Amino acid sequence: MIAPATRFRRGFAHGIHPHEHKVLTAGLPTQRMPFVDRYVLPLNQHLGVPAKPLVTPGQRVRRGQRIAAPGAFVSTSLHSPVTGWVRTIGHHRYPGGQFSKAIEIEADPYATQRLDGEPPPDWRTLSPDDFVTALQDSGIVGLGGAALPAHVKYSLREGIKIEYLIANGAECEPYLTNDHRVMVERADRLLRGIEILRTRLGGTAEAIIGIERNKPDAIAILNRQLRPDRPVRVVPLRVKYPQGDSKMMIKSLLGLEVPAGLHAADLGIIMNNVSTIAAIADWFDTGMPYIDRMVTVSGPGIERPSNLIVPLGTPVREVLRYCGGLSDDTREVLMGGPMMGTPIASLDAPIIKSSSGILAFTAGETARPREYPCIRCGxxxxxxxxxxxxxxxxxxxxxxxxxxxxxxxxxxxxxxxxxxxxxxxxxxxxxxxxxxxxxxxxxx
Ligand code: SF4
Ligand code: SF4
Incomplete structure (x- = not known):
């Protein structure tokens, strides 16, 4: 039995309070990054088995066309972010430095880049298995971190009843504000995604959007859009890291511990990041597969901090150029947030599905502290x-x-x-x- 609403809490034990640094981009409306000449799309930019190419070098592809199929159940599709031609299928640098197999696409400079894919599947009439397959076809992954293909959570074991659908809007990593902007600018899409998922889960799950209190505009906008036919609660949460971790979010919202070795679904809970849910609404309403990523470009080394919609596969170098380039004293560029992100080994590496942020730091922030022996301070x-x-x-x-x-x-x-x-x-x-x-x- 899940905890009743009266037992809801607003926090979790332990954690830290790093400086937020969100002011650089939190108030900036999202802009669309222009198309560039060349895109590199790794086949393993999601958790699980890499996707399998469906195209060959020289082939013409349309924007939104499926170019790789899932390699297994825990895998997802990949779509072309532009209209153009497949140039190569070979090994290219991944953001972390290793080489991985990728499809390289050259954009057609004269194409309109209009999306003209297949009509969206009718989510209301699909069988449970077909709904999961349709979600897998979208290429959408969990956009809050590990890039687990989105359909996996909706393939429920027999007998599991979902009582809570949680939209995770914590975005607790310093600097990152792209989920914040989704909640402010695309609140209707988030609520529509919740409606679709809640209906597919049987229509009885309670929907909760958990948001840290440092996003008051997002909380106000979402609250304004709630209606009796939208049974969703917006719950403001304490600002604390790592509030966005799924187990911490569940603890904060429901007061429940997810035991080691179990998943949230075992307790009747499904949680998705807010941007994931908005992308699911786009897929089922318009047939828009996952081809653009919202990216926060920020940090002291960035000339013009921004929130951008970037086509997948765009080289990081082009994104930085669009934001005015790096300051001369930049020492390190990270993909993701400063707490869990990874240093980018080459600026030619592409934006991938999990690229929530590109952050540039100068010598002052990257100096490694001198290491001393442990003083057992606890x-x-x-x-x-x-x-x-x-x-x-x-x-x-x-x-x-x-x-x-x-x-x-x-x-x-x-x-x-x-x-x-x-x-x-x-x-x-x-x-x-x-x-x-x-x-x-x-x-x-
Ligand atoms: S990194 Fe691991 S050990 Fe360190 S605080 Fe986080 S969960 Fe605990
Ligand atoms: S107990 Fe040791 S390792 Fe832990 S915080 Fe203190 S000095 Fe660091």
């Missing part, structure tokens, strides 16, 4: 929202005692970075944990 334990023992994990990782780390639940670590942020000794706890997790996965 601040990392107080910061960890998963109640792990980060200092012990770091000690064991340094000694390469990876087997022992399994016994103290290293795999439960979501790599939120709160422990590293809190550590006064400058110990790179998160990097040590990541290395250990990689080693353990390799052993497996």
């Amino acid at each position: 601040r990392c334990l107080e910061a960890c929202p998963y109640f792990l023992n980060p200092s012990r994990l770091a000690r064991l990782a340094k000694a390469r005692m990876y087997g022992e780390m399994k016994h103290i639940q290293i795999m439960e670590c979501v790599e939120c970075g709160s422990c590293t942020y809190a550590c006064p000794s400058g110990i790179p706890i998160i990097q040590l944990i990541r290395t250990a997790k990689r080693a353990l996965r390799g052993q497996r």
